[in-house]
Amino acid sequence: MKVLVPVKRVIDFNIKPRVKADGTGVETAGVKMSMNPFDEIAVEEAVRLKEKGIATEVVAVSVGVQQAQDTLRTAMAMGADRAILVLTDVAVEPLGVAKILRALVAKESPDLVLLGKQAIDDDMNATGQMLAGLLGWAQGTFASRIEIADGKATVTREIDGGLETLTLTLPAIVTADLRLNEPRYASLPNIMKARKKPLETIAPADLGVDVTPRLTIVSVAEPPARQQGITVESAADLVARLRNEAKVI
Amino acid sequence: MAVLVFLDHESGIIRQASRSAVTAARALGEVHALVTGDASVAEAAARIDGVAKVLRAAGAAAAHELAEPLAAVIADLAPAYTHIVAASGASGKNVLPRAAALLDVQPIPDVVSIVDADNFVRPIYAGSALATVRSSDAKKVLTVRASSFDPAPAEGGAAPIEQVTVPDGPALSAFVSIALSQSERPELESARVIVSGGRGMQNEENFKLLNPLADRLGAAIGASRAAVDAGFVPNDYQVGQTGKIVAPELYIAVGISGAIQHLAGMKDSKIIVAINKDPEAPIFQVADYGLVGDLFDILPQVEAALDKAG
Numbered sequence: 161m162k163v164l165v166p167v168k169r170v171i172d173f174n175i176k177p178r179v180k181a182d183g184t185g186v187e188t189a190g191v192k193m194s195m196n197p198f199d200e201i202a203v204e205e206a207v208r209l210k211e212k213g214i215a216t217e218v219v220a221v222s223v224g225v226q227q228a229q230d231t232l233r234t235a236m237a238m239g240a241d242r243a244i245l246v247l248t249d250v251a252v253e254p255l256g257v258a259k260i261l262r263a264l265v266a267k268e269s270p271d272l273v274l275l276g277k278q279a280i281d282d283d284m285n286a287t288g289q290m291l292a293g294l295l296g297w298a299q300g301t302f303a304s305r306i307e308i309a310d311g312k313a314t315v316t317r318e319i320d321g322g323l324e325t326l327t328l329t330l331p332a333i334v335t336a337d338l339r340l341n342e343p344r345y346a347s348l349p350n351i352m353k354a355r356k357k358p359l360e361t362i363a364p365a366d367l368g369v370d371v372t373p374r375l376t377i378v379s380v381a382e383p384p385a386r387q388q389g390i391t392v393e394s395a396a397d398l399v400a401r402l403r404n405e406a407k408v409i
Numbered sequence: 410m411a412v413l414v415f416l417d418h419e420s421g422i423i424r425q426a427s428r429s430a431v432t433a434a435r436a437l438g439e440v441h442a443l444v445t446g447d448a449s450v451a452e453a454a455a456r457i458d459g460v461a462k463v464l465r466a467a468g469a470a471a472a473h474e475l476a477e478p479l480a481a482v483i484a485d486l487a488p489a490y491t492h493i494v495a496a497s498g499a500s501g502k503n504v505l506p507r508a509a510a511l512l513d514v515q516p517i518p519d520v521v522s523i524v525d526a527d528n529f530v531r532p533i534y535a536g537s538a539l540a541t542v543r544s545s546d547a548k549k550v551l552t553v554r555a556s557s558f559d560p561a562p563a564e565g566g567a568a569p570i571e572q573v574t575v576p577d578g579p580a581l582s583a584f585v586s587i588a589l590s591q592s593e594r595p596e597l598e599s600a601r602v603i604v605s606g607g608r609g610m611q612n613e614e615n616f617k618l619l620n621p622l623a624d625r626l627g628a629a630i631g632a633s634r635a636a637v638d639a640g641f642v643p644n645d646y647q648v649g650q651t652g653k654i655v656a657p658e659l660y661i662a663v664g665i666s667g668a669i670q671h672l673a674g675m676k677d678s679k680i681i682v683a684i685n686k687d688p689e690a691p692i693f694q695v696a697d698y699g700l701v702g703d704l705f706d707i708l709p710q711v712e713a714a715l716d717k718a719g
Contacts (some may be wrong), residue, residue, distance in 0.1 A: 409715075
């Protein structure tokens, strides 16, 4: 079974993003970039499927700028076998990414596409569901547990009120939630090995996909700041203020 | 043309967040509500103030709000609508992007403000920035943040109910089971008061120390990602970027340091109280009232002060 794992290069989750002074977006120049944390979880799960003998090959894919190669090398250092970079300077939206992935699925014929449930930059939470729709495949989103057997994937999903379990007919799309696993750190020997693994670069046009965004960013602004609060000295003081000042209890 | 709103339900009860989606949708046009499940769900939808028509997708294929048949239903109905809206809960986020793909539309998730029919405001980077986006798609597909729109009243409407058919297709996924957390407390997303615990609660046993305070205040109980990851409480307690987004009248954060992703889920609360032993914890930067100290000393003191105040 072949597993395709799309990964995105985003501002590192430890960095606080800064809105550009001209209000056109968020500053990325000179900012530390890393693999989207949810995608790391997806890579980890795919690699574990390979280690269990269920997956035979794990192919990492990224849509983005030249430096997204680093993200793909990270995926290969974690255990992906090879990688494909769909090179573009356009900030491709989930619809465009899903179309690119559909074209790659046609080329690669995976049995499972494992994605992070959302990217922590645009917080869209859409690519996996959209790819599933375009392909007409089953989808298991927000997965906290995956089991593969007999041509089916059994997926436990994190939903608003608790957990839901579905079975999906393969081929299928699964998106990873936080508690699916804890991704490994790549060891130095594996990082060295990853440098020699194959990385193919193609353009969206090679796949016949138009990635022109449908959404125009009109403006990006800081959210309104909260007023500076106060430090209270005691529990009694806190309760008195909540009652008399804030009037919320 | 009208607006189609998908109302999700849990155990037959339409989620309050979906009624907030009705309010958001009313700004865009006449609201038609799509529901699945028993006739009682459709009847409840028909009573929501502001709903002009209810479309009920009945039958096994539409049960459990499975994404594959439901997205197909929405795509089928779409030609009659300018906008397709749902609350940005787990169900809306599961179904709407799939429907958008079938319609060749880029969805707009987590809308917090509707500027006009084409322009929407949504948070990005865990709420560190607010983006105003303009959609060039002929039809818009959006999910809306319940915390940004008041829920439409559950009573007051008397909309007609129509049946809609689920398009034929292979059964790609099948429902196996559901495990809902049992709680007598209010839902996180509709609670007036929330008491949340973090890593500072130390373990599952200690986390229960929040119960008396929550009982006293009629509060829902939430948690930071750290507390959920550590196994103190189940996943559905999580407040934050990837958990629930809440904006209660009063949010009491106990032993929560205030990571960006947690703040993303609660910083629009009206009043925020932080109790933490680390005076440098980022949670104090968003708190209206901060109390520095050991939460295990402070919690009983707060309860005593509440009792005394009556």
